[in-house]
Amino acid sequence: MEQGKDVERGETSSNQEELEQPFIRRRKVVAHEDDGSGKELQNESIGMVLLSTGVAVCGSFQFGICVGYSAPTQSAIRKDLNLSLAEYSTFGSILSIGAVLGAITSGKIADFLGRKGAMRVSSVICIIAWLAIYFSQGALSLDTGRFLTGYGIAAFSYVVPVFIAEIAPKNLRGGLATLNQLFIVTGGSFAFIVGTIINWRALALIATVPCLILLLGVCLVPESPRWLAKVGRDKEFEVALQTLRGNNADISDEMTEIQEFIATVNSLPKASILDLFQSRNIRAVIIGVGLMVFQQFAGINGVQFYASETFKSAGVSSKIGTIAYACLQVPITLVGALLMDKTGRRVLVMVSAAGMFVGCMLAGTSFSLKGQGLLLDWVPIIAVSGVLIYVAFFSIGMGAGPWVIMSEIFPIDIKGVGGSLVVLVNWSGAWIVSYTYNFLMRWSSPGTYFLYSAVCLLTILFVAKVVPETKGKTLEEIQASLNPDRRQSI
Template identity: 65%
Template sequence: MGASSCASEPLLPRPGGDGSLAMVIASTGVAVLGSFVFGVSIGYSAPTQSKIREDLQLSLSEYSVFGSIITIGAMIGAVASGHLADVTGRKGAMRASALACIVGWLAIFFAQSAVSLDFGRFCTGFGVGVFSYVVPVFIAEIAPKALRGGLTTLNQLLVCTGLSVTYIVGTMVTWRMLVIAGLVPSIALIIGLFFIPESPRWLAKVGRQKEFEIALQRLRGKDADVSIEAAEIKEFIETIENLPKAGVQDLFNRAYIRPAIVGVGLMVFQQFVGINGILFYASETFVSAGFASGDLGTILMGCIQAPITAVGALLMDRSGRRPLLLISTSGLLIGSLMSAISFYLKIHGLFLEQVPIIALTGILIYIASYSIGMGAVPWVIMSEIFPINIKGIGGSFVTLVNWSGSWAVSFAFNFFMSWSSSGTFFVFALVCAVAILFIVKAVPETKGKTLEEIQASMNSSST
């Protein structure tokens, strides 16, 4: 850390000050309802495919549009997210996202045709596109530095939980009833926003001084001394407010190029290691590997994601971001290679009895490795590295890159598997190897630093 330890103490919970954490935890709990809705939204099309097609007489192509249009909505939401969060505040952006999701879920619930389904899916996509940016940013801006990584990782944990709930509950209820899993948390989020403070850093940025001080005091506890932290935040914001108004082109200026490279690079690697291709088409992948059914592998994948993401959350502020990323990408490399070898053996008729077990083990290692680091850490770092004057633009751009990569991988995965199943996983392994080099050379460690310290250090290294 660049500042002295005594200057940092007000950022930490004080001894005996359990109340100082209560509002931070409550605010995080409200925000990650959006993450849960995110998980439900992207998982909804998997368990409902046959039921919706049968009830509404949809063709495969019509259902494919329904399944994929969420990504288009999310891209638009990602583009709008930074400006929305800067203009209306972090709470305002979450409120707008929740409203979009409510409209979308109601349209799906009452759907009698493909048009209503697609409209609802698009609306939920827009909502989760905004959520994917604003939730980790809001948590990072309210959390004490000693807890920021773990609390921000709850974003990914709740996404995984939403996915798991959707996969499991979706096999037990009708597709219309499954809508409740996304609708109720969206409504609860809007209600919860009335009881939590706005981000103090955003309030300071827009000049709402009195509200800034009240919000910071509520988050740190009524007996906490927040004077030093408040002064640090105001000083940093005053410094960057003297800079010209930022535009997209400024991301590529020397002052901001390093955070842009780190943010974009992590999101590119997060998607192009192949995660969404594997998640979206897990069942077919296991069948291709020699299983009679993909159910066992899919259930095991669902069971390990949330617990291992929780372990990553606990380790985030102890081990640091970089070690988790390196462990994660190394495991992804091993899992991809095992999966590639299993398909290679099957194609050449070698060790056919062992092939399904090798494939299952490889994909489970892959999913576990992704869950402990690569799933959550890029979002944590994204929320930390951009100065507040360019955070909206930078965060929107990085989130758009993420969703664009998600669409590209999910769209191309089946074509790649048709070309060469073993070759597909060898390509993913190569991407993992390049990701390891990128993390070693470019990604900074942000554990134990204030947001202002992180951003100042990255700016100084760019000049």
């Protein structure tokens, strides 16, 4: 799952900015005084934030490795363990089942154990999972390990962006938050490339390294000050915030802001799942769920999980195709991040879906030509071009766009429950697509990609007719556009 993908990042940063607005005060930070030492003190305060972020995104890198692991290893695992297509499809897709469970429970774990505690738990689970895969002699151990990696990365997908959002200064929050998605893509590309060079057991062993680094790293960085304030550990809250902002920074104003923020959050009524279906919220639910359905059923997890076999079935070297796939993702994701605030979410998602449609049509056409014995010299080129165009355009908009829009359209009082719903829909769709992809390809390779291309067309229509542009609007203005007959207070 490209996951690109985090609900809670949007929820956390949006909630914080909305609720903090009434309490914003001018902060007295010595690092900004004109005493000649400002630059040094500013670097001091940023240093711990960057270190903490660097430790946290080891979890994002782990996420990417888990998602990318099955693509370059499919042939070798099936051969070594004598797995049928159905057994390997179970292995590839069971990650999403574990992720559904992780998505449901990760918030409670992070609230109970803290952000660092949740990252520790996820790291330990992932290490155990990779060892189970490494020592596998059959489908049971293999599937158990894959299920546990799914649980672990779902927890990472929640806690990493939340931790980053809670430790970062407001002026750095947006930039640091993009590192989560960047490291997910980088981890996936790493698995794709390294998996073509070493065997699947060695790759499983290497995959434990980011978790080991994270386990050591969390001992060196402070806990989230906001979580400490939330659970009433006031002394530790002050120490953690001082560590993050620098020893010479005056944190009194920010401490007050955070404490007032926590009090405001606690005063909000607790929303239930039924509140999502009230008339004032139903359009936001349709938009959020609809975008996740279209994101997944356009086929991304099937294409990504089994990319090497797709290239091979088209007559292309699986190593060359997989490496090209991996090298393309990172720079294109960076381009998409830059365009998100320039072109607008709605336009970028529609352009992305249009490009994915072209990619699917090319890939489907290549398989159709191969089946009819036509233009055989061109088939591999068309197939690789189609898949790479599809991946490039997904990375530029459909990967992150639905998550950004979702984080903006829900009113603050239902963002938590609304976010949980769309995460559940997303991971459920990921499981369905990743499990059925191999069977669809056996039924009809061109038909599979033509089916995905139809979903891409429906995505364009859905966004054009239903999804509003949220770029440059306050959350109040977004709610007014969703409910024109009644302004919604947030």
